[in-house]
Amino acid sequence: MKRSKLQRIAALLLALALVAGLGACSQKDNSSGGSSSANTPSSSEESSEPSSSAVEEKTSGDDQEPLEITAVLTMFETPVDVNSEYWQDMQERCKVIYTPEWVPVTSYNDRLSLLVSTNDLPDIIRVENLSTPWVVKALEAGMFYDFTDSLGSDGLPNLSALNPAAWTNSKYKGRNYLIPNSRGQYNNCYFLRQDLLDKYDLPLPSTIEELTAYFEAIAQEDGMVPVPSNVDSPIELVQSAFGPGNILPVYTEDGSGIVPFRLTESYAKSVEYMAELYGKGLLSKEFALLNGDQTEDLMVSGKGGIYSKNAWHSYRINEEIKKVNPEGSFEPIFGLEGPGGTSVFYDMGYSGGLSINSSVGDEKARRILEFMDYTSDPDNYNYFYYGIEGTHFEIVDGFPSLTEEGKKVVNNSFYIPFTLASATYTKVNSPLAPAEYNLEMQKKVGKVDELAKEIDGAPFLIFNIINSQTWADFWAVNQVEFESFRADVITGAKTIEDFRAYQQQLLEMEEIKTAMTEYKTSYDEFGFDSWEAS
Template sequence: MKVKKRWAPWVCLVLSLLLIAGCGGGSAPEGADTDSGDNGVLSIKMFAGLYNEIPDMDNAYWKEWEKRTNSKLDIEWIPSGDLDSKLDLLLASGDLPEVVAYQNAIRPTLITAIKNGAFWDLTPFLGDMSEYPNLKKNLAPDALKYLSVDGKIYAVPRSRSRVDGGIKIREDWLKKLNIPVPKTFDEYKAALKKIVDSDMDGNGQKDTVGLLYVNSAPAGFQAGFGVYNPTYDKDGGLMSPGLTPQYADMVEWFRGLYAEGLMSKEYAVMKESQAEELFKTNRAASYGRPIWWDHEWEQAMKKSGQPDAKILNLNMTGPNGDPAVALETGVAGGFYISKKVPEEKVKQLLKYFDMTASQEMTDFAYYGIEGAHHTVVDEQKVLTEQGIKEVNTTSKGAGVLAYAKWGKVISASGDKAYNDAKIKEVENFDEIGKIDPYRVITSDGWRDTWPKYQDEFNTMVTRAIVGQSTMEEFRAYVDRLNNQPDIKNAYQEMAKAYEQFNQ
């Protein structure tokens, strides 16, 4: 199946002229598709992220999803690495599908589109939520607040676990080399040193990668350095986490890892797919990624010649005692309804999303059909070969789903004993972890300001880590940014936004 393409420009032009000719006022064009199709089936055109192979929408999973929700889905699947750029192009074109599913609720182009009226304000539709019982009771705390702009709700959430990523290390290698499980960053660094100096992949060379660092510092390290602790400048402005003194301390620490050969040399250009391949084929010791992949990756490691392979998500503290655990908000973006959709169909779409937030549909999204996609072993649902192929991250992208505390921890291909142990491994993460404050708030000033500096800042971070510039030069550069009038003004706005968010 190919990725769906939007209508050709000339078709859009003809339709636009027809719609303009038929407009009679109101918030939606007359003549738009307001009915639910044959037999009351709700047709939905959607833009959504692709995280696996392009799905066959005629397979057993998707046919059952459509049957249970009485829907017909027409989804344009966009590869996850292209989502940001494709969204920007989509918003610029104005040629929106009925629903846009997107993971970053504070992306500047999305906020601008919302403020320009591209999407429905869902606040009056949702009301007291009495018409949407699943959305009312099955969402993460503050879920709708994360999807609000200027106090108005513009999306329903893509529910995901707050406990998601972990700083992974090869536990079997620790045991093989008699290394204690690291509890601090210093102990972690010493463990990497011993692993890198050994021939862990058995190829006769000391070429094992220590930490797989891709594009930016894994969130757990940022939390451990206190980067996610709200930090204010001398004027009371809420500083960007990346421009805090503690972030510079973290950069210096990574600089030390890099100088000692303890992290991927090609990190600045490495892609996640390349890093994942290195980890799965026993060529790297540590990686910061979602926990629920551990079982699948362990199986790959075993097939690559290390039958005792075992992944552990570390529970460490940083230099000042901050837990090295980063949390998600419980909301991985949301589903935005185009303002071109007639009001009556908005209500139908919200009913659909409410249905997808039920426990029944959430259970289906994680495990599919019993007998086809999963079997039950020791009271634990375990995916079959067909289930592994059809039930994945992408297959969860067409509905809200109920909030599941361990949804991104347990493996659908692991048995009950495995998953119970994995939950035990991270059982206190939800209590000790931190959320990046700049991921839950935004302001006009920050959206207008930071893009002017972002690329240069990323380059300066890389230069500092690889030793092309000194830490003194990096800190001086950060100080100059923090004293820019536009950044200082943006900090003031962000402080007010954070205060309002926490009221």
């Protein structure tokens, strides 16, 4: 990628012009939530004073009854107890009565599909992906509140100051219906066994060939499953190395559409690669049934070879494996080179977020936005991400460090009910790790920037951003059939040529042709075409 292009990406993703302001919540002593740290956005950004109108709004807001909120939220891990010290303190601090329904991530889409179909949504809805069929259905039906015109308001300074990439990439048809869970550009990586790389005198893989050699070598270990997961994450890792499709778009022959990444040649080559791994005994025989928890269990028990996870888990899983193997260690990779290109992607600047039920009306929607503006104040970042200082965390060497109590409750579900200020290394720094470990991880994720220079376009997983109602409807009905066909190819029941013929059959369907046109329109709305080589 040309240098000017990389600079444009960096400007888009890292611009964190954060300003501090007063929200609608009543403030207590900020000592439990406002400590400065190397992980908080406020530690390196200059804040401006709130306007007088914001103060007046806050003062009048104090006379209101507590804001009652219902929500449905994704449960990744055991969530904070609503009867806990933290939750009660949060409700008092913010003058809210917040009642969440927590739904396990594995059944979240089913639960939300039902709520959308019965038009029985609560006030706040956690959305993980704007292209998920139930989300598109809700958006098209007008179930989510459009607050685009509220951004930039004097009363919402903190929301307006979130990472601009988050606001841009979370739009639907050019409008904002999602308050994004914003962050910096670094997030996902793929953990490999560094101790086994050393044992077999192998380099940290940077190509598909080196990755395959690693899998083949570690297969010699007793009970080892080199690829202990379903095939979605390994395909995500290798597809762009086989060619355009999931990062750089594949256009239709006339240029009027963008081909869904699963129907591209690079995807077929990725499936073929999975079949090769399966044939060599390197991919789990139960790949179609494995979930993330099972993959992690295999990894931390020393029986797995690759694991896709947020970079901030590095310290934790390294500590976990040492309980069963004192010599065990994990090292992240962020992408690969291959015969068709480079595979690497930036985080899109956010990961899910919160939508407001449009039926709540303008007044309540505004109060919810003001509540989220308060939670996204940089001075409150630690409070809503780590809990109460002195109870759940302490500041050690400039970084939040979880206490024993914090380790029991602060996890990937803790911050889900809130909107946080943008922080570049949110998904890199671990609250469990010493400061020097986090600083070293910050250096390691620089590899993403290095690899991104090799991509002649926007290094995002574009289908996590662009959308098509027609594809969403098609995928809701045909996902099981497609994945079953793919599994048959991987296990040898069907050939890769059968798969290519199946892809072509789908591409000739009128609804897929419509979906490709919609994808192109969406791609243009997000402005990704401006990243094409000049």
